[in-house]
Amino acid sequence: MSDFFKSSSVSSSPADMTARKEAVMNGVRSEIALASAQELINKTNEKCFAKCVTKPGTSLSSSEETCLSRCLERYLETFNMISKTYSARLSREREQRQNNQI
Secondary structure, eight states, X not given: OHHHHSOOOTTOOHHHHHXXXXXXXXXXXXXXXXXHHHHHHHHHHHHHHHHHXXXXXXXXXXXXXXXXXXXXXXXXXXXXXXXXXXXXXXXHHHHHHHHHHO
């Protein structure tokens, strides 16, 4: 990655620059996706903990464990459903744009 920040030589082709730019953009996208996933998990944990653990102690009761498990499962199921729906929508919109350009 340190090569990216070196001054580009005159011999660098536009294809090389495009590939480097795309590699950096993919890295940024990966970092954003990771940060978003971590934020989702943190918020989900906070909300489920607040809902399920009424009296924090040294250990969880079986009902608290069950509540936390179900709560987290519902959040993840919902997240997966929304992600699939959103991805499908993006694909449809991308396809429509390509069809309109033809």
